Amino acid sequence: MDIQLLTFIIVGASFALYIGIAIWARAGSTTDFYVAGGGVHPIANGMATAADWMSAASFISMAGLISFMGYDGAVYLLGWTGGYVLLALCLAPYLRKFGKFTVPDFIGDRYYSQTARTVAVICAIFVCFTYVAGQMRGVGVVFSRFLEVDIVTGVVIGMAIVFFYTVLGGMKGITYTQVAQYCVLIFAYLVPAVFISIMVTGHFLPQTGFGATLADGSGVHLLEKLDGLSTELGFNEYTSGTKSMIDVFCITAALMVGTAGLPHVIVRFFTVPKVRDARYSAGWALLFIAILYTTAPSLASFARVNMIETINGTEQTGTDYANAPSWIKNWEKTGLISWDDKNNDGKMFYSGDDRNEMKVDRDIMVLANPEIANLPAWVIALVAAGGIAAALSTSAGLLLVISTSVSHDLLKRNLAPNITDRQELFYARLAAGVAIAIAGYFGINPPGFVAQVVAFAFGLAASSFFPAIIMGIFFKQMNNKGAIAGMLAGIGFTAAYIIYFKFVNPAANVPANWWFGISPEGIGTLGMVLNFVVAYVVYKMTNEAPEEIQQLVEDIRYPKGAGEAQSH
Amino acid sequence: MAFKTEEDKVAYWKDNISLVLKLLAIWFVVSFGCGILLVDVLNNIQFFGFKLGFWFAQQGAIYVFVALIFVYVKKMNEIDKRYGVDEE
Numbered sequence: 001m002d003i004q005l006l007t008f009i010i011v012g013a014s015f016a017l018y019i020g021i022a023i024w025a026r027a028g029s030t031t032d033f034y035v036a037g038g039g040v041h042p043i044a045n046g047m048a049t050a051a052d053w054m055s056a057a058s059f060i061s062m063a064g065l066i067s068f069m070g071y072d073g074a075v076y077l078l079g080w081t082g083g084y085v086l087l088a089l090c091l092a093p094y095l096r097k098f099g100k101f102t103v104p105d106f107i108g109d110r111y112y113s114q115t116a117r118t119v120a121v122i123c124a125i126f127v128c129f130t131y132v133a134g135q136m137r138g139v140g141v142v143f144s145r146f147l148e149v150d151i152v153t154g155v156v157i158g159m160a161i162v163f164f165y166t167v168l169g170g171m172k173g174i175t176y177t178q179v180a181q182y183c184v185l186i187f188a189y190l191v192p193a194v195f196i197s198i199m200v201t202g203h204f205l206p207q208t209g210f211g212a213t214l215a216d217g218s219g220v221h222l223l224e225k226l227d228g229l230s231t232e233l234g235f236n237e238y239t240s241g242t243k244s245m246i247d248v249f250c251i252t253a254a255l256m257v258g259t260a261g262l263p264h265v266i267v268r269f270f271t272v273p274k275v276r277d278a279r280y281s282a283g284w285a286l287l288f289i290a291i292l293y294t295t296a297p298s299l300a301s302f303a304r305v306n307m308i309e310t311i312n313g314t315e316q317t318g319t320d321y322a323n324a325p326s327w328i329k330n331w332e333k334t335g336l337i338s339w340d341d342k343n344n345d346g347k348m349f350y351s352g353d354d355r356n357e358m359k360v361d362r363d364i365m366v367l368a369n370p371e372i373a374n375l376p377a378w379v380i381a382l383v384a385a386g387g388i389a390a391a392l393s394t395s396a397g398l399l400l401v402i403s404t405s406v407s408h409d410l411l412k413r414n415l416a417p418n419i420t421d422r423q424e425l426f427y428a429r430l431a432a433g434v435a436i437a438i439a440g441y442f443g444i445n446p447p448g449f450v451a452q453v454v455a456f457a458f459g460l461a462a463s464s465f466f467p468a469i470i471m472g473i474f475f476k477q478m479n480n481k482g483a484i485a486g487m488l489a490g491i492g493f494t495a496a497y498i499i500y501f502k503f504v505n506p507a508a509n510v511p512a513n514w515w516f517g518i519s520p521e522g523i524g525t526l527g528m529v530l531n532f533v534v535a536y537v538v539y540k541m542t543n544e545a546p547e548e549i550q551q552l553v554e555d556i557r558y559p560k561g562a563g564e565a566q567s568h
Numbered sequence: 569m570a571f572k573t574e575e576d577k578v579a580y581w582k583d584n585i586s587l588v589l590k591l592l593a594i595w596f597v598v599s600f601g602c603g604i605l606l607v608d609v610l611n612n613i614q615f616f617g618f619k620l621g622f623w624f625a626q627q628g629a630i631y632v633f634v635a636l637i638f639v640y641v642k643k644m645n646e647i648d649k650r651y652g653v654d655e656e
Contacts, residue, residue, distance in 0.1 A: 066626075071607075074625035078599045081630045085595045088637045089588045093644075207627065211617035221617035239611070239622045249604050274655050276645055283637035290630050297626040474585075557581060558653040560570045 007146045007381040014184055014385045015161055018392070021180060022165030022173045030425050033170030034101045034404055035270045040175055042277040046284025048178035049268045051185065051393035053080075053259075053285070054292060055131070056138025059185060059390035064365030067300035070230070072241035075248055079255025081286060081293050086260040088282030092269040094473045096278035097556040101270060102401070103263045103465060104409040110472040111480040112549055114414060119487055121409045123464050124263040128398040128405075129439070130457045131264075135398070136443025138391040145334055145367065146384035152444050158392065159440040166396050166403075166436070167429045174396045175271060181389040186291060188386025192370045192379050193295050196302045199373060206298035226301055229308055232316065234353030238301070243519075244511065250522030257528055258458030261465035264397040267404070275559035303365045306372050311350045311358060318347030327371035336361035336368075395439065403432035456498055459520075463490030463527030471535060476553040477544035478535065486535030494527030570653050580651045587643055591636050599629040 027033040040048070058080070066073030098106055104124060108117025136155050143154025165173045193206045201222060203209030213221050226238040236242050243251075259265065268285075269278045311328075313319045321339060328348075331337045338359045339348050350358040367387070370379045407428035412419060419427070464487045471478040471486075498520045501509040511517055518526060544550075555561075571577040602610055603625035610621030618627075648654035 071622055071625060074603060077626055078603055078629055081633050082595065082599050085592070085633050085636055089591060089640055208616075210627070211615075211623070213617065223617055223619075223622075239619050245604060249600060252600070252604065276641070276648075276655060279637075279641040279644060283634070283641055286637055287634050290634050294627055294630055554577070557584070558570055558651075559648055559655050560653040562655060 003146075003377045003380055004148065006377050007384050010378070010381040011147070011385045011388060014180075014389060017180055018161060018165060018177045021176045022169045025169045025172045025176045027168070027170035027172045027425075030408075030421050030428065032172045033425055033428055034408065035267075036170075036172040036175045038271060039273055040271045042272055042281035043284050044175070044179050045268060045272050045277070045281040047182040047288055048175045048271075049265065049281065049285035050288035050292075051178040051182035051389070052268060052397040053265055053289060053394070054185065054390055055394035056135050056142075056387065056391035058292065058296075059189065060138060060142075060366050060387050061363055063296040063300045063303065064362035065300075066297050067304045067365050068362050070236060070238040070241060072243050072248065073297065073300065074241075075243075075251040075255065077293055077297060079252045080259055081290060082252070083256040083259025084282060084286040084289070086256060087265070087269075088279060088286070090473070091260060091266065091469055092278045092282045093275045093559070094556045095266060095469070096269050096272065096275050097559060097562045099270075099562060101267075102404050102409055103266055103469070104405065105413070106472065107465075107468055107483075108409070108413065110549065110552070111468070111483045112546070113480040113484065116468075116480060116484050116487070117409060117414065119484065119491075120465070120468075121405050123460055123487075123491065124405050124409075125402055127262065127457045127461055128264060128402045129435075129442075132395050132398040132402075132435075132439040133442035135391045135395040136439050139388055139395075140443055141363075142367075142384055142387040142391070146381070155440055155443040158388070158395075158443075159436050162392055162396050162399065163433065163436050166399050166432050170428065170432075171267075171271060171400055174400055177396065178393045181393040182288060184389040185386040185393070186288070188382045188389070189292055189295060191382060192373070192375055193299045193302075195375050195379065196306070196369065196373045197298065200302045200305065206295045206302070210298035210301060222301060222305065226305055229305070229316075230352075233308070233312075233351040234355075235351075238304070244517050246517050247511075247514075247519050247522055250518045250525040252522075254462045254522050254524035254528075255458055257466045258460075258462040258524055261461035261469070262457075263405075263461075263465070264394075264401045267401060268397075275562045299369070300365065303369050303372070306369075307360070307365075308350060310372060311348050318345070318349040321346055321348050324348065325372075327368050330371065331364055331368055336364045399432055399435050399439065402435040403428050406431035456495070459494045459498055459524030459527060460491055462524035463494040463531055467528055467531040467535065471532070473553065473556065476550045477539070479539055479542055479545045481542045482535040482537075482539030485538040486531040486533075489534040490527045490531030493530050494524050497523045497527075571651065576651055580647065580653065583647050584644070587640070587647070591640055594632065595636055598624060598632045603629050 031037050062076055095106060100106060104117050104120035107120040136158060139158035140151040140154040143149055144151045165177050194204060197203050197206040197209035200215060201209035201212040202215040203212050213219055214225060223239055230236060230238045272278050272281055310325060328337060340357050342357050348357060349355055367383065370383055407424055411427055412424050468483050468487055471483065501520045602621060607621035607625060611619040613620040615623050
C-alpha cells in the first residue's frame with residue numbers, strides 16, 4: 001500500500017477516535033465545561049496534562065533543535081521538565097484546595113482586586129494566543145507534507161476537528177481526547193526512535209543507546225563519534241555548547257518558572273477530585289512527559305550521525321547528488337532542505353564552515369527521520385498522526401483557557417455577574433468558537449513574528465503569574481498593592497527587554513549588548529526576581545492583607561475539606 | 569478548624585516547608601548544579617559512554633525530577649495523616 005493512502009487511513013482513524021470520544025463526553029454544565037466536573041482520575045489527568053503540554057514544538061521541532069545545538073539543547077530538556085517539580089511541590093496542591101476554575105480567579109480572589117484579576121486575564125489570553133497560532137501552523141505543515149493537501153485545507157480540517165470537540169465537550173471532552181492523543185503521540189514518537197536506536201547502536205532503549213558504542217563494530221561510542229565528526233566538519237563539539245553559562249542558566253530558569261506559570265497547564269490540576277490526586281497527577285504527568293523528553297536527545301544524536309553520513313558519505317568526501325536518497329528529493333519540495341553545488345563537483349557536502357553546500361531546516365529531523373533510516377511506510381504514517389495529535393491536544397487546551405477567561409473571568413466575575421449558568425456556558429462556547437477562528441486565521445497567515453513571540457509567552461508567565469501565585473500561597477501577609485506592582489514591574493521589564501531586542505533593534509541582539517550576558521529568551525528570570533523585589537518593597541510600605549484573606553490562605557495550606565471546584 | 573491545636577497548625581506548615589526545601593535543594597543541585605554550573609568539571613568523568621555533566625543535563629536530571637515528585641507525594645501524604653488533615 002502506498003504511503004499516501006496509509007497516512008490517510010491512520011490519520012483518519014485517529015480523527016474518528018477523537019470525535020467518538022467528544023460525543024461520549026459532552027458537557028452539560030459549566031463545571032463540566034471548565035473542569036470536567038472535577039472527577040478525572042489522576043493517571044488519566046497525568047496523560048491529559050502530558051498531551052496538553054507537549055505541543056507541535058515538542059513533537060516536531062525539539063529533537064531537531066537539540067540535534068543542531070548539542071549540549072545547549074539542555075535548556076529545553078531541563079526547562080520544560082524541571083518546571084513540573086515546582087508545579088507539583090509549590091502550586092498544584094494548593095490551587096486545587098483553593099478550588100476555583102482559573103488562574104485569574106485565584107489572583108483576583110487572593111489579592112481581593114479586580115485590577116489584579118484583569119491583569120491576569122490579559123496575560124492569560126496573550127500567552128495562549130501566542131502559543132495556539134504556532135500549533136495550527138504545525139497541523140498545516142504536517143498535512144501539506146504527508147497528505148499533499150495545501151496548508152489552508154490542512155488548517156481548516158484541523159480547526160473543524162478542534163472546534164467539534166472543544167465547543168461540544170469543553171474540558172470534559174478535551175481531557176478524554178487528550179488521553180487518546182497522548183497514546184497516539186507517544187507511540188508515534190517511540191516507534192521510529194527504537195528502530196533507529198537498534199540500527200545505530202544495537203540497543204533497544206534509545207536512552208541507553210545514547211551512551212552506547214556504535215553497531216558497526218568499530219567500538220567507538222556514539223557521542224565520541226559525534227564529537228569527532230562535529231570538530232572535523234567545523235562545528236562546535238557536540239557535548240559542549242556555544243552559549244555562555246549565565247545565559248544557559250537564565251534560559252533554563254525562565255523556561256522552568258514559565259512552565260509552572262502557564263495557565264493551560266495549571267488549570268488541569270483543577271479537574272481531579274482531591275488534593276492528593278493533584279499531587280499524584282503532577283507526578284504522572286512528568287513521568288509521561290519524561291518518556292518523550294529522555295528519548296528526544298537520543299533521537300537527536302542518532303539523527304545527526306545518520307544525516308551527516310548520508311549526505312557526506314562514510315568517508316566524509318561527499319556523495320553524488322545524482323544518487324541522492326529519495327528523502328532528500330522529497331523534502332527539497334517543501335523547501336526544508338536544499339543543495340547548492342558551490343564547487344561544481346556534483347557532490348553534496350554538509351559542514352559548519354565554508355565547504356558547506358547544504359541548507360537543512362531543523363524541523364526535518366523528526367519528520368524525515370523514518371525516511372532517512374529507511375523505515376517502513378506505516379511508521380511514516382504514524383509520525384504524521386503523532387504530529388497532528390500533539391498539535392491538536394495543545395491547541396484544545398489553550399483554546400479552553402481563552403474561552404474560560406472570556407466567559408468566566410471577564411463576563412461572570414467582572415462585567416456581567418448576573419448571567420445564569422446556561423448563559424455562561426453559551427458564552428464559553430461562543431468564545432471558544434471565535435478563538436478557533438482567530439487561531440486558524442493566524443495558522444493560514446502566520447505573522448512573521450511567531451518564532452519571536454515564543455520567548456514572550458514564557459517570559460511573561462515567569463515574570464507575572466509565578467511570583468504572584470507563590471507569594472499568594474507562601475506569604476500570607478502579601479497585599480494587593482504589592483502583588484499588582486510586582487506583576488506590572490515584572491511584565492513591564494521583561495516585555496520591554498524582549499521588544500527592544502526582537503522588534504525595535506534586532507541588529508543589536510548580540511551577547512555584547514545583553515545585560516549581564518542574558519539573552520531575551522532568558523530575561524524572564526530577571527523579570528521574576530524584579531517582581532518579587534518590587535512586591536516586597538511595596539508591601540513593606542503599605543498595610544498587610546486583611547484578616548479574612550490571611551485566613552483564606554491558611555485554609556488552602558492543608559488538604560482536608562477540599563470540595564469540588566466551585567464557581568463562586 | 570481542621571487542626572487540634574494552634575501549635576499543630578504551625579508544626580504542620582513547618583514540616584511541609586522543610587520537606588519542600590529539601591527536595592528543591594536536590595532539584596537545584598542535579599539540574600542547575602550538575603547540568604550547568606559544574607558541567608565542565610563533571611565532563612572529565614566518563615559515565616558509561618557519556619561525559620557525566622552532559623548526561624546530567626540531557627538525561628539524569630529528568631529522572632531525578634520524576635523521582636522527586638513521587639517522593640514528595642508519599643512524604644506529604646504521611647505528614648497529612650500524622651496531623652489528621654488528610655482527605656479520608
